[in-house]
Amino acid sequence: MTHTAKRTGQYFILASLACAVMFSASSAQAIGLKEHSVLTGDTITLGDIFYDLPRDEERVLGSAPRPGKDMILNARTLLRIAIALDLPWRPSSAADNVTLRRDATIIEYEQIKEALYTALYDEDVYGDYELSIPAQYHKIILPHDQPANMVITRFTTDANNKTFEATIAAPSAENPIQHFQIKGHMNAVITVPVLIGNLQSGHIITQQDIKYIKIKDREFTRDTIADASILIGMTARRVILAGRPIKTSQMIAPRLIERGEIVTLSLNIGTMALTTQAKALQDGAKGDIIRVVNTASNKTLQAVITGTNRVSILQH
Numbered sequence: 001m002t003h004t005a006k007r008t009g010q011y012f013i014l015a016s017l018a019c020a021v022m023f024s025a026s027s028a029q030a031i032g033l034k035e036h037s038v039l040t041g042d043t044i045t046l047g048d049i050f051y052d053l054p055r056d057e058e059r060v061l062g063s064a065p066r067p068g069k070d071m072i073l074n075a076r077t078l079l080r081i082a083i084a085l086d087l088p089w090r091p092s093s094a095a096d097n098v099t100l101r102r103d104a105t106i107i108e109y110e111q112i113k114e115a116l117y118t119a120l121y122d123e124d125v126y127g128d129y130e131l132s133i134p135a136q137y138h139k140i141i142l143p144h145d146q147p148a149n150m151v152i153t154r155f156t157t158d159a160n161n162k163t164f165e166a167t168i169a170a171p172s173a174e175n176p177i178q179h180f181q182i183k184g185h186m187n188a189v190i191t192v193p194v195l196i197g198n199l200q201s202g203h204i205i206t207q208q209d210i211k212y213i214k215i216k217d218r219e220f221t222r223d224t225i226a227d228a229s230i231l232i233g234m235t236a237r238r239v240i241l242a243g244r245p246i247k248t249s250q251m252i253a254p255r256l257i258e259r260g261e262i263v264t265l266s267l268n269i270g271t272m273a274l275t276t277q278a279k280a281l282q283d284g285a286k287g288d289i290i291r292v293v294n295t296a297s298n299k300t301l302q303a304v305i306t307g308t309n310r311v312s313i314l315q316h
Helices: 003-028 075-084 109-122
Strands: 036-039 043-045 060-063 070-073 098-102 104-107 129-132 140-143 151-158 163-171 176-195 210-216 255-257 262-269 272-280 289-294 300-307 310-313
Touching: 070 075, 109 129, 109 151, 109 163, 140 163, 140 176, 255 300, 262 289, 262 300
Parallel strands: 036 098, 262 310
Antiparallel strands: 043 060, 070 098, 104 140, 129 176, 151 163, 163 176, 176 210, 262 272, 272 289, 289 300, 300 310
């Protein structure tokens, strides 16, 4: 055989193999891969992994993951299944995989906390508390056919150590599929006003600048501001960061009148209100008493600052 004929024969063989591979891949397309499958039973079937199967859709391959858990079958595992069961399917790439999720009823952390708070109040523990429990108890997972119910069958508190213990059954005491004890902490909390945004010195605080948060009682000091009305009309000595408890030492009354400014001077007598102009001899903030000169009479008076460029004559 000549060299040219030999090369032609090799090309023919390669072309034949390529056609066979293409035919195999084309055949394999008849069966599809379920990339995400939700299981409700205790087992994994062939139909949970592939669709358009010619047979054995209910064939059991193994145990399903625990309720609420996932299992991932990678391309190598899928290939082994296809070969073992003589299925016309092959991975298109190493990225092929199937995620099997076991369906479940999940009781979320908020529902658990609500039940714990109810139990705390039933124990006549007064005050505002923040309850904390270990992270592994932040959700309760039940089989998918069970209701999202739970009961606390026992609850005790230790005021000295600020702890509590609870026995939980889910979905019920009569059917305790999940039954466990937890021990957590109970921290007294105090609601305090904080700023919504960072506050620059000179900005006068209004109600719209304020929101409320809860802090642990040990974080509350003698000069922590608990009454939002104290903040209204005040400004910061220096920048105050948003969302943090505010101390009285951080606040200052804004200067409403500067020395030498012309201000409105008012005098209230019964139902009568008289106003005139005066010149401020001192500067000050709201509530400060300063000296002013009545520009009409040139008489020096003492007046209390009531607002921006406004003073009222002190009554004796």
